[in-house]
Amino acid sequence: MANLDIFREFYKGKRVLITGHTGFKGSWLAIWLHELGAEVIGIGLEPYSQRDNFVLSGIGEKIVDVRADIRDGEKMKQIFQQYRPELVFHLAAQPIVRLSYEIPVETYETNVMGTIRIMEAIRNTPDVKVGVMVTTDKCYENKEQIWGYRENEPMGGYDPYSSSKGAAEIAIASWRRSFFNPETYGEHGKSIASVRAGNVIGGGDWALDRIVPDCIRALEAGEPIEIRNPQAVRPWQHVLEPLSGYLLLGMQMWKKPASYCEGWNFGPRAESVATVWEIAGQIVADYGRGEVKDVSGTAALHEAKLLMLDISKAKYYLDWEPRLEVREAVSLTTDWYKRYRKEPVYGICTEQIEKYMSSR
Numbered sequence: 001m002a003n004l005d006i007f008r009e010f011y012k013g014k015r016v017l018i019t020g021h022t023g024f025k026g027s028w029l030a031i032w033l034h035e036l037g038a039e040v041i042g043i044g045l046e047p048y049s050q051r052d053n054f055v056l057s058g059i060g061e062k063i064v065d066v067r068a069d070i071r072d073g074e075k076m077k078q079i080f081q082q083y084r085p086e087l088v089f090h091l092a093a094q095p096i097v098r099l100s101y102e103i104p105v106e107t108y109e110t111n112v113m114g115t116i117r118i119m120e121a122i123r124n125t126p127d128v129k130v131g132v133m134v135t136t137d138k139c140y141e142n143k144e145q146i147w148g149y150r151e152n153e154p155m156g157g158y159d160p161y162s163s164s165k166g167a168a169e170i171a172i173a174s175w176r177r178s179f180f181n182p183e184t185y186g187e188h189g190k191s192i193a194s195v196r197a198g199n200v201i202g203g204g205d206w207a208l209d210r211i212v213p214d215c216i217r218a219l220e221a222g223e224p225i226e227i228r229n230p231q232a233v234r235p236w237q238h239v240l241e242p243l244s245g246y247l248l249l250g251m252q253m254w255k256k257p258a259s260y261c262e263g264w265n266f267g268p269r270a271e272s273v274a275t276v277w278e279i280a281g282q283i284v285a286d287y288g289r290g291e292v293k294d295v296s297g298t299a300a301l302h303e304a305k306l307l308m309l310d311i312s313k314a315k316y317y318l319d320w321e322p323r324l325e326v327r328e329a330v331s332l333t334t335d336w337y338k339r340y341r342k343e344p345v346y347g348i349c350t351e352q353i354e355k356y357m358s359s360r
Contacts, residue, residue, distance in 0.1 A: 018033070020090075021063070041079075087131075119172070142158065192261050199211075201239065202333050204336065242266040324359065
């Protein structure tokens with residue numbers, strides 16, 4: 001695995017723009033980049049709650065914090081022209097499967113057209129050299145197969161969220177071929193890649209219909225953790241795992257722009273695949289109290305039961321691989337929720353980043 005200390009040497013002083021910086025993954029990326037010495041610009045909507053990692057960490061006060069909707073193409077171009085980022089990490093999205101059944105049109109507008117608006121802003125900003133576009137493991141046409149999906153497999157998606165991310169991937173590939181083609185890099189000077197991660201967990205996520213926030217809300221209320229889909233199998237990974245992959249890829253794209261501008265999987269090892277029931281059980285054990293209750297029924301909305309990523313490409317070409325086993329990922333996550341009420345959250349995050357960077 002590449003030495004993560006090289007990030008500090010590369011990102012220090014770089015102008016880096018993050019869309020979705022007020023969200024769960026975005027806030028962690030903003031903290032990490034700020035610690036690396038980057039000049040961070042964030043574009044995002046209001047945070048989901050006052051307990052979000054973004055709010056409690058105070059990262060918004062340490063970076064350029066802009067409120068804007070990525071669907072507003074002219075506004076995106078204005079912000080890009082004002083701050084002239086050199087690297088862009090596009091994380092902004094409507095990320096919830098079940099919510100996508102309630103607001104399918106908004107999900108598509110945000111995840112597809114929002115992504116296109118960002119690519120157009122990149123295209124119209126000469127300073128941007130690298131664009132890392134974040135989608136999801138659910139962008140693949142899921143056949144519930146037992147082996148992991150590779151980057152060259154068909155895009156698809158059953159529900160509006162998953163299919164919108166598959167559509168976003170197709171758009172990214174189209175823009176890369178049409179406007180950011182590596183064969184004509186000398187003309188446009190930009191490298192664009194898409195990245196896909198598994199089910200990401202970590203401190204400061206309070207979104208609805210996600211297993212960790214659901215567990216913590218129940219534990220804090222002294223209620224049983226109700227699991228609607230206990231046998232659903234997911235590839236669990238701590239938020240710092242894919243973020244380390246994004247940072248590593250962004251650095252390599254800068255150095256060899258025509259070699260890395262394609263799709264990449266940053267998932268966990270096969271051993272980190274576990275059922276929702278198992279994850280909830282470990283959270284209870286790490287938290288020190290609580291109980292888990294099976295409330296599965298036949299009327300549940302469709303959600304994929306099995307979806308894994310093949311990470312061979314990232315391991316071979318980027319020397320990237322996961323550092324944490326699933327038990328370590330859950331323990332690190334639960335630790336944040338046990339401490340956030342009593343300790344400075346920014347300090348908890350930087351401590352966990354340092355711990356992750358020094359792990360094997």
